[in-house]
Amino acid sequence: MALRTTFQQNNGEYNEDIHRKYLTHSKQMWESLCNDVGGNKDGKVHFQDLVNFLYELTSRTRHFEELPDFLQNLAIEVFHMIDKKCDMMWDRDEYRFGSVIWCYVTELKEIDKAFESMLSSDDRKRGGITLERFKELVTEFFTSLDANTPSRNIFGPLDPNMAEEILCRAAPVC
Numbered sequence: 001m002a003l004r005t006t007f008q009q010n011n012g013e014y015n016e017d018i019h020r021k022y023l024t025h026s027k028q029m030w031e032s033l034c035n036d037v038g039g040n041k042d043g044k045v046h047f048q049d050l051v052n053f054l055y056e057l058t059s060r061t062r063h064f065e066e067l068p069d070f071l072q073n074l075a076i077e078v079f080h081m082i083d084k085k086c087d088m089m090w091d092r093d094e095y096r097f098g099s100v101i102w103c104y105v106t107e108l109k110e111i112d113k114a115f116e117s118m119l120s121s122d123d124r125k126r127g128g129i130t131l132e133r134f135k136e137l138v139t140e141f142f143t144s145l146d147a148n149t150p151s152r153n154i155f156g157p158l159d160p161n162m163a164e165e166i167l168c169r170a171a172p173v174c
Helices: 001-010 016-037 049-062 069-082 094-100 106-116 121-126 131-143 160-170
Strands: none
Touching: 001 016, 001 069, 016 049, 016 069, 049 131, 069 094, 094 106, 121 131
16 A cells, blocks of 8 residues: 555655655554454454444444544545645546546446535535545445445445455455
């Protein structure tokens, strides 16, 4: 993740200082995740522990500031990584860029449909998703039990009905 972020933030060029910064940041986020989720003494987090943690998070979190530090930090880093115009807002092109980085390759029309599904009327007037609106969507993403919530697309198109198919492609033992 640190290496990918280095290249993204430096227009495709490697920079050791930037990479070192993101390595440090990634390590801090991992340590925070292990602390919050309950990783073992070897720094490993078991899938079931993560599932239990996220399920409990849905019942007690209503605002971005109530999310664990590692999720807040990751979300803000992701927002800035994709905000290529540095205008504190994601427009359609920036969302497309982010979706291609994060998601299984899909069609452009699916990316645009996912972006549109998240836009409020205010977002449409502004021409995109501000950092504050992004925080609302991230909170909903981590706390909603509704599989069809528009926030499911915050990190790119996510179709819960496609999960099994995508996982089988990644691990062809299905």
